[in-house]
Amino acid sequence: MPDSGPLLDTHGRVHRDLRISLTDRCSLRCTYCMPEQGVEWLAKSSILSTDEIVRVAQAAADAGITTFRLTGGEPLLRRDVVDVVRRLARLKSPDGPVQVAMTTNGIVLASMLDDLIDAGLSRLNISIDTLRRDRFAALTRRDRLDDVLAGITAAAESGLRPLKLNTVAMRGVNDDEMVDLVRFALDHGAELRFIEQMPLDAGHTWDRSAMVTRDEILAALGTRWRLEPVPGRGGAPAERWRLHGPGAHEGATVGVIASVTAPFCGACDRLRLTADGQLRNCLFSTHEFDLLPSLRGDASDVVVEDVLRRCIWAKLPGHAINDPSFLQPDRGMNAIGG
Ligand code: SAM
Ligand code: SF4
Numbered sequence: 261m262p263d264s265g266p267l268l269d270t271h272g273r274v275h276r277d278l279r280i281s282l283t284d285r286c287s288l289r290c291t292y293c294m295p296e297q298g299v300e301w302l303a304k305s306s307i308l309s310t311d312e313i314v315r316v317a318q319a320a321a322d323a324g325i326t327t328f329r330l331t332g333g334e335p336l337l338r339r340d341v342v343d344v345v346r347r348l349a350r351l352k353s354p355d356g357p358v359q360v361a362m363t364t365n366g367i368v369l370a371s372m373l374d375d376l377i378d379a380g381l382s383r384l385n386i387s388i389d390t391l392r393r394d395r396f397a398a399l400t401r402r403d404r405l406d407d408v409l410a411g412i413t414a415a416a417e418s419g420l421r422p423l424k425l426n427t428v429a430m431r432g433v434n435d436d437e438m439v440d441l442v443r444f445a446l447d448h449g450a451e452l453r454f455i456e457q458m459p460l461d462a463g464h465t466w467d468r469s470a471m472v473t474r475d476e477i478l479a480a481l482g483t484r485w486r487l488e489p490v491p492g493r494g495g496a497p498a499e500r501w502r503l504h505g506p507g508a509h510e511g512a513t514v515g516v517i518a519s520v521t522a523p524f525c526g527a528c529d530r531l532r533l534t535a536d537g538q539l540r541n542c543l544f545s546t547h548e549f550d551l552l553p554s555l556r557g558d559a560s561d562v563v564v565e566d567v568l569r570r571c572i573w574a575k576l577p578g579h580a581i582n583d584p585s586f587l588q589p590d591r592g593m594n595a596i597g598g
Contacts, residue, residue, distance in 0.1 A: 261401030263566070266324040267531075269575040271543075275326045276495070277530040278320045279347075280313060281597025282338040284535050287367050289401040290389070292428055293593045296401055297462040301372075301593060306536040312555045314347045316533055319564045321351040321358055321547045328397055331597045333535065337368075342375045347371060349380025363426070363598065367404055369473050373414045376488045377530065385453075387426040389432045391444055399433060410463065416448035423450040424515070428457050429472035438480045442503070446512050453498050453515035461579065462592025474499075474518035480515060495529040525578035531571060532597050541575035543596060546589055549574075 262268055267275035284302045286294060308316075317328055328348050349360045358359055362376070362381035369386070388408055390396050396405035415423055425445045429435055438454070445452035454477045459466035478501075481487060485508055487501040498515030499522070518524075525542075532540040537555060538548035549571040554563045580586050589596065 261569055263569065264266055267320075267568065267572050269572045271526075271575070271577050272362065273326070273527070273529060275531055276325060277329065278317065278325045279329045279331055279530060279597050280315075280317070281332050281533065281534045281535045281595070282330055282335040282341060283307070283333040284595040285337050286334040286365070286594055287337060288334070288365050288404065290428075291399055291401070292430070292457050292461050292466075292596075294461070295592075299462065299594075302534075304456075306552065308535060308537050308555070310344050310347065313533070314351075314434045315342060315555060315561070316537075316551060316564060316568075317348055318351055318550045319561055319568060321353040323388075323565060323568060324353055324355065325358070326353045326355055327359045327361060330360065330553040332374065333594045333597075334365050334367070335362055336364055336372060342372070342379045343379050345376055345480075346379035346404070349382075355456050361385070363387065364411070364560060365400075366408040366415075368407070370407075373411075373418055377418060377420065381426075382421070383422065384420050384440065384452075385424040385426050386412055386415060387428075388412065388441070388444075389427050389430070390437055392439055395434065412448055413449075416450065421449070423448070425450050425452050427452060427454050429477055430457060431470045431472050433470075435472050435476075435480070438477060439484045442481065442484075442514055443507055445514075446503075446507060446509065451500075451513050451515055453517060455517045456520045458519050458543070458593075459565070459586075459588045460593040460596065460598075462594065464588055466588070468520075469588075471520060473521045474514050474516045477516055487514070493524075493527070495527045520567075520581055522578070523578055523581070528575075529557030531568075531575075534591070534595065534597060539571040540596065541571050542579055543598070544579040544581065544586075544589055546587055547574070 366386040397403040485503040485505040490500040537552040
């Protein structure tokens with residue numbers, strides 16, 4: 261294992277992107293992510309302090325991480341989230357300044373966006389699975405669609421671009437809204453990205469037949485627009501298409517993250533830090549690398565970097581969702597950090 265230079269795994273993948281979960285708590289209870297009740301929250305004492313997060317991020321940036329994506333749970337529920345953004349945005353990697361992005365459910369975004377931008381936030385992904393209030397309430401178990409729409413409007417009016425909206429496509433739930441959601445995104449200067457539903461719900465209720473596949477999504481969009489593949493995907497999880505036809509302005513695009521039917525593990529450049537200090541080299545890892553003893557003992561920064569390198573060195577070539585032997589991780593998506 262190399263002890264300097266970029267964060268390399270045994271399959272030649274260089275890691276550039278660290279997803280940082282700021283909390284496992286959330287203001288919604290999306291059915292594909294969290295159970296309605298009985299969530300086992302992470303112990304408060306194990307949640308990383310902002311100093312601890314910045315220490316890991318500094319070690320990661322020194323080793324070539326160029327993007328931090330803040331997630332959760334709902335990252336905006338963390339009280340000092342603006343401070344976290346400000347401190348991360350100041351870090352530099354050998355390639356230059358880092359970028360700080362965030363994935364949020366948008367609920368409190370409208371009131372916080374100016375402060376986040378002022379602190380150095382560079383990109384936003386906002387999740388929205390339906391434009392219908394009754395469906396939103398059923399799917400997220402909270403009647404908060406108007407708050408999400410206010411967050412998206414604020415983001416659209418801000419200068420943050422590219423702006424992306426995430427939708428998990430579900431059979432019989434929102435699969436009749438796919439064209440409407442893309443049009444909504446275009447009207448807000450955003451790119452809609454459909455995500456295939458993955459077996460990461462804390463309730464372990466995932467059912468392959470309820471998942472809408474990449475090909476089904478493309479067929480639905482194809483009834484309205486001509487789709488032209490956008491080349492040069494690199495390590496990005498989304499495949500992208502340019503849209504031609506009704507209401508699609510010059511440069512309008514849509515994305516699909518086909519983690520189940522067309523995995524992109526060969527180009528993966530991501531690792532994850534959970535809110536309780538566990539490093540994960542894959543969304544689907546069943547093994548974690550515990551940073552807490554190093555962060556809370558008297559370990560030097562060299563030791564923190566060593567845990568990062570060991571975590572990446574142990575990364576498997578792929579996630580094996582489609583193998584009969586696949587085991588769903590114990591943590592739900594809210595505690596992993598999507
Ligand atoms: N709470 C924030 C939000 O919803 O955007 C950030 C955390 S959430 C876990 C991050 C992303 O993961 C969201 O876009 C959500 O739709 C997606 N997600 C959650 N569970 C999923 C699942 N089982 N399959 C696919 N995507 C999922
Ligand atoms: Fe919360 Fe995001 Fe999970 Fe929905 S997907 S329950 S908003 S963490």
